Amino acid sequence: xxxxxxxxxxxxxxxxxxxxxxxxxxxxxxxxxxxxxxxxxxxxxxxxxxxxxxxxxxxxxxxxxxxxxxxxxxxxxxxxxxxxxxxxxxxxxxxxxxxxxxxxxxxxxxxxxxxxxxxxxxxxxxxxxxxxxxxxxxxxxxxxxxxxxxxxxxxxxxxxxxxxxxxxxxxxxxxxxxxxxxxxxxxxxxx
Amino acid sequence: xxxxxxxxxxxxxxxxxxxxxxxxxxxxxxxxxxxxxxxxxxxxxxxxxxxxxxxxxxxxxxxxxxxxxxxxxxxxxxxxxxxxxxxxxxxxxxxxxxxxxxxxxxxxxxxxxxxxxxxxxxxxxxxxxxxxxxxxxxxxxxxxxxxxxxxxxxxxxxxxxxxxxxxxxxxxxxxxxxxxxxxxxxxxxxxxxxxxxxxxxxxxxxxxxxxxxxxxxxxxxxxxxxxxxxxxxxxxxxxxxxxxxxxxxxxxxxxxxxxxxxxxxxxxxxxxxxxxxxxxxxxxxxxxxxxxxxx
Numbered sequence: 001x002x003x004x005x006x007x008x009x010x011x012x013x014x015x016x017x018x019x020x021x022x023x024x025x026x027x028x029x030x031x032x033x034x035x036x037x038x039x040x041x042x043x044x045x046x047x048x049x050x051x052x053x054x055x056x057x058x059x060x061x062x063x064x065x066x067x068x069x070x071x072x073x074x075x076x077x078x079x080x081x082x083x084x085x086x087x088x089x090x091x092x093x094x095x096x097x098x099x100x101x102x103x104x105x106x107x108x109x110x111x112x113x114x115x116x117x118x119x120x121x122x123x124x125x126x127x128x129x130x131x132x133x134x135x136x137x138x139x140x141x142x143x144x145x146x147x148x149x150x151x152x153x154x155x156x157x158x159x160x161x162x163x164x165x166x167x168x169x170x171x172x173x174x175x176x177x178x179x180x181x182x183x184x185x186x187x188x189x190x191x
Numbered sequence: 192x193x194x195x196x197x198x199x200x201x202x203x204x205x206x207x208x209x210x211x212x213x214x215x216x217x218x219x220x221x222x223x224x225x226x227x228x229x230x231x232x233x234x235x236x237x238x239x240x241x242x243x244x245x246x247x248x249x250x251x252x253x254x255x256x257x258x259x260x261x262x263x264x265x266x267x268x269x270x271x272x273x274x275x276x277x278x279x280x281x282x283x284x285x286x287x288x289x290x291x292x293x294x295x296x297x298x299x300x301x302x303x304x305x306x307x308x309x310x311x312x313x314x315x316x317x318x319x320x321x322x323x324x325x326x327x328x329x330x331x332x333x334x335x336x337x338x339x340x341x342x343x344x345x346x347x348x349x350x351x352x353x354x355x356x357x358x359x360x361x362x363x364x365x366x367x368x369x370x371x372x373x374x375x376x377x378x379x380x381x382x383x384x385x386x387x388x389x390x391x392x393x394x395x396x397x398x399x400x401x402x403x404x405x406x407x408x409x410x411x412x413x414x415x416x417x418x419x420x421x422x423x424x425x426x427x428x429x430x431x432x433x434x435x436x437x438x439x440x441x442x443x444x445x446x447x448x449x450x451x452x453x454x455x456x457x458x459x460x461x462x463x464x465x466x467x468x469x470x471x472x473x474x475x476x477x478x479x480x481x482x483x484x485x486x
Contacts, residue, residue, distance in 0.1 A: 075257035104376035126378035127467035149306030
């Protein structure tokens with residue numbers, strides 16, 4: 001198990017390889033379908049949000065407003081990342097992202113962008129909304145709540161020991177490509 | 192403060208329990224699969240997190256998965272049952288369950304992109320009423336997340352690319368192709384609900400009714416039972432594994448039904464359910480109180 005703590009420097013990220021299990025600590029931001037499309041179309045990040053050397057989490061959490069006005073994430077697992085494949089490479093490049101947390105893996109364009117710009121894909125366990133919400137110690141801020149609705153908003157989260165597996169690294173490796181190729185071969189044998 | 196009707200109270204409780212507690216048969220299947228995976232593998236790690244998550248969701252009475260999914264009600268009711276009042280009450284129960292955090296604000300206007308936070312709108316939640324001549328009322332609820340819904344697939348046979356003809360072997364090829372294409376994207380290990388035949392709409396609809404079956408049950412139709420067992424075994428030999436990390440458990444179960452088709456059509460409709468298989472049910476008395484839990 002590798003501790004991956006803020007700041008997420010290029011050096012730390014390039015040292016990771018496919019199959020590494022990591023525990024992430026620090027500030028991360030959520031962003032999913034609406035945010036990716038918006039940024040791809042030239043939209044600006046709201047004032048106060050920087051993704052540079054940061055981690056973007058493909059997640060639409062359940063967040064409840066507390067009596068004191070603060071927010072609490074009560075369920076927060078990853079959403080399927082492949083939907084962001086048309087946008088992700090550009091967003092990694094333009095916003096200087098070092099890590100993308102999601103599930104299900106991503107495609108060749110993201111793989112190439114990870115290699116070129118120094119970013120990794122971090123696979124969290126899909127459906128594990130409670131275990132992962134426990135790792136969110138604070139919901140610091142929310143942006144685009146009205147514009148995109150709660151699941152699609154940008155939530156700024158402070159996480160401690162958030163578990164994930166590196167499945168796309170900066171060395172051109174993808175666990176997803178590997179498993180797909182292997183399973184295709186196995187299937188052909190059984191048809 | 193408005194007084195909540197007994198029916199509404201029962202339905203809120205049904206939603207809470209469906210969202211927060213995995214059914215016993217699913218939990219058993221997950222635990223059995225964990226035993227099968229290689230120690231210290233990524234698959235075993237994923238299963239451990241899944242198991243912790245199941246326990247935590249139940250203890251905290253919070254959603255197993257943040258995507259609380261499409262809300263599908265299956266209601267069996269006697270002749271003369273007031274379906275309109277039931278649907279109105281269920282919609283109110285859904286709104287309340289959303290306020291309480293048992294459901295995410297999960298329903299978006301497809302034209303405007305607005306999410307009004309109620310989980311109610313055209314087609315949401317969905318109701319399937321079935322009348323019967325006996326007096327029992329039962330309500331089954333399935334919460335089906337978007338990740339697994341997106342990897343569902345419908346094949347029209349023959350399919351030249353798959354070399355799949357209009358027979359059970361062709362169905363097998365189509366179903367296994369869907370498993371291959373899904374990889375880990377649907378939050379596997381998954382459970383397949385399949386319908387052979389029907390039209391494009393009824394095929395998918397019937398494929399989802401297969402999720403009302405228990406994981407260890409066996410299909411009473413011998414050909415379908417054989418196909419179910421074969422697909423389960425073959426899929427688990429492909430090495431896709433939980434989350435697509437690699438491993439021995441790609442599917443936890445396969446459930447297949449058949450419906451009549453037109454001579455011109457031969458659809459194989461495949462719905463994929465994630466491991467976070469949220470399905471529960473109750474029988475209700477005439478006043479709307481819960482009599483017993485069905486899963």
